Amino acid sequence: MKFNKRDPVYIQVVRHFKEQIATGHYEPGQEIPSRREIANQLKINPNTAQRAYKEMEEAGLIFTEGNSPSRITNNEEVIGQMRNEIILEAIENFVAAIKPINASFDEVVGLLKEKYVEE
Amino acid sequence: MKFNKRDPVYIQVVRHFKEQIATGHYEPGQEIPSRREIANQLKINPNTAQRAYKEMEEAGLIFTEGNSPSRITNNEEVIGQMRNEIILEAIENFVAAIKPINASFDEVVGLLKEKYVEE
DNA sequence: TCCTGTGTATTATATGATTAATACATCGTA
DNA sequence: TACGATGTATTAATCATATAATACACAGGA
Known part of the structure; x- marks a missing residue:
């Protein structure tokens, strides 16, 4: 690690x-x-x-x-909630970082797909 | 601010x-x-x-x-590059946070859309 | 000319969070 | 019983950051 x-x-x-x-x-x-x-x-x-x-x-x-x-x-249940929180937090951080830039949702998803699938 | x-x-x-x-x-x-x-x-x-x-x-x-x-x-051009860097960095951070959780791309995009459109 | 507002640089201090060092308490078991 | 491994607690040291306090050079305008 x-x-x-x-x-x-x-x-x-x-x-x-x-x-x-x-x-x-x-x-x-x-x-x-x-x-x-x-x-x-x-x-x-x-x-x-x-x-x-x-x-x-x-x-x-x-x-x-x-x-x-x-x-x-x-x-x-606690474990499931924790997993959800991690995902939601990541999404909120992401949106907070991207939104002020005025990028369109489609542009963002396109770029995201590349990185996500990669490897 | x-x-x-x-x-x-x-x-x-x-x-x-x-x-x-x-x-x-x-x-x-x-x-x-x-x-x-x-x-x-x-x-x-x-x-x-x-x-x-x-x-x-x-x-x-x-x-x-x-x-x-x-x-x-x-x-x-410098400004455009800077904008791209911000977006790419946000995407990389997001992927790095989400990937270890084993969430599917579709699940992620679905949640993302909610937050992105919100307000 | 003199004063004010710029940018720039240096050094010192304060602060808060993190990490480290150490000690203490408990329990199972050889 | 005594040892070793566990969790726990307390205090000290470290470190990065932010702030503070000054100082300097320059230029434009009253």
């Missing part, structure tokens, strides 16, 4: 997990790496990992019992 | 001018506010305004002669 330096690392870690969860690479109830383990894997500070996990816990995406490793939520 | 706190202010100022130029609200050759003037208008520090203007000058979007206020470039 590679990080950009525009966004805080913990945000990017959260994002990464959300994508994994939304696409089913992590399944409901599945155990995820411990804070220290993921910190080693991603070469980040354990506190950064902790902060990312805390965010996800507050969002209901993972849960923690006692001092055993956290797990993906079993609430598939 | 309102700022978000995600991006540096000078970047947002540059962005604002680019949009104004791309949509023709500023015409080629037109005079723009002085550094100190825009700083007052936007309630920002003059140095931040200067930094924004410097960026635009280096990008060839504005030019300055002597100590008179800067002006929009007369090179319409």
Whole structure:
């Protein structure tokens, strides 16, 4: 996994997990790496990992019992909503960036199709 | 004009001018506010305004002669390219955000159309 | 001529967010 | 029981950005 330096690392870690969860690479109830383990894997500070996990816990995406490793939520509705939010947020950002330029919808969709299908 | 706190202010100022130029609200050759003037208008520090203007000058979007206020470039090709870059960048960001979620192109375009037409 | 408003440059400080360092608490198990 | 791995909490250090404070050169106009 590679990080950009525009966004805080913990945000990017959260994002990464959300994508994994939304696409089913992590399944409901599945155990995820411990804070220290993921910190080693991603070469980040354990506190950064902790902060990312805390965010996800507050969002209901993972849960923690006692001092055993956290797990993906079993609430598939929460997962579905999260997926929708990611998509909607992306769309809103996109529209906010494009609209002030006065590009036509068709022009935009044309260019989008190229990039989307690519590869 | 309102700022978000995600991006540096000078970047947002540059962005604002680019949009104004791309949509023709500023015409080629037109005079723009002085550094100190825009700083007052936007309630920002003059140095931040200067930094924004410097960026635009280096990008060839504005030019300055002597100590008179800067002006929009007369090179319409530069303006056209800048407009394209904004659109392409927005598309790339969007695709990068959406693709990892495995949403179909049609689903995305459908949602996009709603937001795009809205208002 | 002198004053005001331009652009430009340099240096220092403040601030907020992020990351790092460290310590503490808990639990299962060898 | 004692160790090791877990989650959690607190404090310190770092860093980028924005702001501030000055200073300088230039040109036009009152």
